[in-house]
Amino acid sequence: MMWDMLAFGPHARDGNWISNLPSVPTLDDVARSAGVSTATVSRCLNSPERVVEHTRKRVMAAVEQLGYTPNFGARVMAAKRTFTIGAIIPTMENAIFARGLQAFQEALHARGYTLLVASSAYQPKIEEEQIRSLVARGADGLLLIGHDRDPAVYEYLRARSIPVLSAWVYLPDCDQPTVGFDNRASMRALAQKVIDFGHRSIAMISGITEGNDRAAARLAGLRDALSDNGLDPGAVPVIETPYEIENGSVAFRTLMQGDTRPSVVMCGNDVLAVGALRGAREIGLSVPDDVSITGFDDIELARIVEPQITTLHVPHREMGRRAAEALIDIVEKRNSGASIELQSSIQLRGSLRDLRV
Amino acid sequence: MMWDMLAFGPHARDGNWISNLPSVPTLDDVARSAGVSTATVSRCLNSPERVVEHTRKRVMAAVEQLGYTPNFGARVMAAKRTFTIGAIIPTMENAIFARGLQAFQEALHARGYTLLVASSAYQPKIEEEQIRSLVARGADGLLLIGHDRDPAVYEYLRARSIPVLSAWVYLPDCDQPTVGFDNRASMRALAQKVIDFGHRSIAMISGITEGNDRAAARLAGLRDALSDNGLDPGAVPVIETPYEIENGSVAFRTLMQGDTRPSVVMCGNDVLAVGALRGAREIGLSVPDDVSITGFDDIELARIVEPQITTLHVPHREMGRRAAEALIDIVEKRNSGASIELQSSIQLRGSLRDLRV
DNA sequence: GATTCAAATGTAAGCGCTTACACTAACCTC
DNA sequence: GAGGTTAGTGTAAGCGCTTACATTTGAATC
Known part of the structure; x- marks a missing residue:
């Protein structure tokens, strides 16, 4: 320690x-x-x-x-209370978290709480350290992203009676409250749509799945859809890479160099998708004529590029707001903290081609 | 109160x-x-x-x-210390602040401090309330954006001996330390470049200048450049609007409906510039052939759109980091807190046409 | 006017930590 | 070996607030 x-x-x-x-x-x-x-x-x-x-x-x-x-x-x-809530997010550099956090902070403020922020850079070790740090600073409750972490962490928090809420995931059977959506089912639905559009050769650019249950769930969701449709989930080319535009570009070009070019590259989030799009432009491929691209999150970026990116809309602001309210309710013992499911929705845009037409 | x-x-x-x-x-x-x-x-x-x-x-x-x-x-x-630093930024929704804040937080963490965050939505009243709130929470020091605010605020902070650092501005003559760049000179330089490129009919889409010294300085910088070149600074069409993409689009179309179409629309930041670009597309104008557009900040967005936006690069991460270090130095009384100037630099990209060629 | 009871206020005991100051012991120096 | 250092440790006084409990006040009742 x-x-x-x-x-x-x-x-x-x-x-x-x-x-x-x-x-x-x-x-x-x-x-x-x-x-x-x-x-x-x-x-x-x-x-x-x-x-x-x-x-x-x-x-x-x-x-x-x-x-x-x-x-x-x-x-x-x-008083034994600080009226302070801690939040540890992977990074504020991704708009999805920045916006979720903004909404979270606003909702906290509306109820008289102040936000203590730390970031983990997607690294479990750093996250654990930050958790201890925020707890030591007297946070009355904690917001964490995702739920997959060392049981000792939850043990530590329980011992100190610090309520935790996991956001960005929805796990109804979990003993901790969660506020979010089903990453796996969402990706499965998007992949199903892609398959319905006639795509059979699918590749994926995923975020690093190690220590990131959202990334892992999204990849699993894609495999689910493939299985559902009698396709081999083991045959999908997958590149895992940190969520950066440049990495998306590199991964995309790598995928395109393979023997069998995929007809669609599904990305773990919009940042990677934007990178993939850039990669396509760099090697002279037209999207969606030569290859389709999909994203995940529906951040502003997705609608600014040309073509716009087909993606899953995640209600990040609502997620932040609801998370704040749920967490405060638990801190103030208004309830025991049931999980809240939010809905994601597919946004069909220009980057995905319908091969049937 | x-x-x-x-x-x-x-x-x-x-x-x-x-x-x-x-x-x-x-x-x-x-x-x-x-x-x-x-x-x-x-x-x-x-x-x-x-x-x-x-x-x-x-x-x-x-x-x-x-x-x-x-x-x-x-x-x-x-101990009379919380090892906590407060930051109040307009919004985390703008990547420029999200990234600056991320760097700020990382630097704080490296020195054993924790970040308390609040946002003001660009509203002085909310900001004041947040300042009181963070001070009440025991922040050892405060990071604020810009420097133009009610003297009573500074009075309040001085009475409590809470060090404040203003970022995003550089005011060497100010009695408070600042870490940032010269908004006015930067915009003046960019405008000079625009004028050098042969543009004479310039319009501006500015952020709301009331209560925002950065926005006001940028507008003033444009007027400086016009004066420098014998152009009438009072004749520039200026639309002030909150920093949102959609607002940029609306403002752009409004400007284009005037009798004399500007040859270039300079925007108060990249968000507005991206909006302007979208506005141009919506009314069928080609950028930069029909009209040029410039931005400010150089966030990712500026390089993702087509054409890429000519803008001023602001070292936001460095600003966040340096601000953290300077503020901690003051809190720990290592120095009296001199201001630090950072350099912005012009990024010439496709959205600005050189009319001389 | 005496009695009752509730409302308003006061008294004082912590909360868990840091640190000035006091103390002890061990080691020098002459 | 007495006197002087010094390093290591202990003692205890707060820090400013909340709140259980005690006390006072004053209105209502008989």
Whole structure:
């Protein structure tokens, strides 16, 4: 276990009375100034209805006048709550997470919570470290992406009674709550559509599946569809590569160099699909005339390129918002935290050719 | 002033001994288990070099065995530091901020800090509320975008000795540190290039300048360049609109409906430029043959569309990283916080036509 | 006017940690 | 060997807040 996070380093106690001059007012100062006890001031702030009107007015005036702001640490210590929620996402560089996180943050804010953010770069080890770090920072609850991780992590969180919510996946049978969609079924549906369009020679550019259950589920979904249609799921050329445009381009060109060119390249997300599209242009192939391309996520990019990319629309903003609400509900013990399923939907666009016509 | 953020709501003290069963170990437990005082345990964690080897080993073993994690609130209270940095950005939906924030977070993490995030949706009022909220949450320092805001905000922060860093702008004469580039000079340079290319009829699609000094500076930069070249800066058609693709499209079409069609439409950022490009396509205009378009920021989008957009490259990742380092340096009092200037650079691409050839 | 009871407020005990200061023991120096 | 260092450790005083419990106040009732 890493103890770095425990170390706050050597601290010079601020014993310098000079720097204390612009001292921040405390509850005590407010109490004295308003001529009441600290308890009353605290109640004015936390449960105003328990303080009679004229007292409250006097107190609030003192608060205002002194420019009082509660001390965070003291409050956390006494109340055992930080009203802070932690989120660990793979990266904010992918618009899908950036937008989900934006919606998540907005929803948290609406309910008086603040967001603590960390990123894992898709690396389980980094993610674990970040989980510890956010927990140590007092997060009241945690949002994680995907659900497949070391059981010890869940053990650790349970021991500390920190609620966790897994987003971007929907696992009804899981003992942890999830908010998301069925990656596997979604990809299966898209692949089915591709097959319906007459494609038989399918290749895939997948994200790295190791340690990424969404990527793995999408690949599995493609294999499901192939099996469903009597095609050999083992025969699909698959290249796994990190979600970067350039990688999509490289992978695409590699796939196209094989003996049997696929008629369609299905990508693990839109970023790879955009890369594939670029790769096609680079080697002079026309999409969708020479080869079709599909994506996943439906980020802005997918509709900006030419041709637009056929992809699966994922309601990322709604996912972020619902995740925030569900997580807060659990933190505040309003419910036990059932999973919420969101629907993805196929967006047929120019990058996929219908071979039947 | 809003006091909502002060209210933690009614709290039931966890007096239920049953729920205390899986109790989290405290410093005291560790001390007892290791047969030392709490001070020694604390020192082991915070300044190991001050504890003799064999004692330290014993203590760390106890820490390990008990699964001890320091209590955040108590630590904050005693140490007066949270090792948390707050950042308030307009929105994570724009890749420029998402990436800058990603780099910022990575750099913070590398130095043992955690990121608290909020967004303002470009609204000063919301931003102020968020500032108070993050300060109340104990942020040791704050990252803000741009520098133009109510002096009372800076007053508030100074009173609490919270260091602030303004990013995305470079203001050497400002008493607050900034990390960024000169928006005005950058736009001026780009406009000069546009003029050099023979364009005389220039229009601009700007972001909303009210409450956004970057947007205002970019517009001013364009006017500077016009003046420099003996053109009338007051004659430029300017449409201000929020940074959304669709708005760029609408604004572009509006500009094109005027009596005198501009030969180039300069946009306040790439998002608007991509929208403008889409607008051009919608009304059947060819870019750059019929009209040129320029952007600002150089996000991925700019190189994905066809034609690629001529824009100003802004080193957003570096900006995020440098901002994190500078801010931590200030928080840790390593220096007084001088501003850092980063360079933007013109990226000439297909969307800008050289009328001289 | 005495009695009752609820509402309003005050008192004070922690919460778990850091660190100034006190203490002890071991080692020098003269 | 007395006096002086110094390194290692312990003692205990807060840090500012919330809240259980005690007390006061004042209105309602008889």
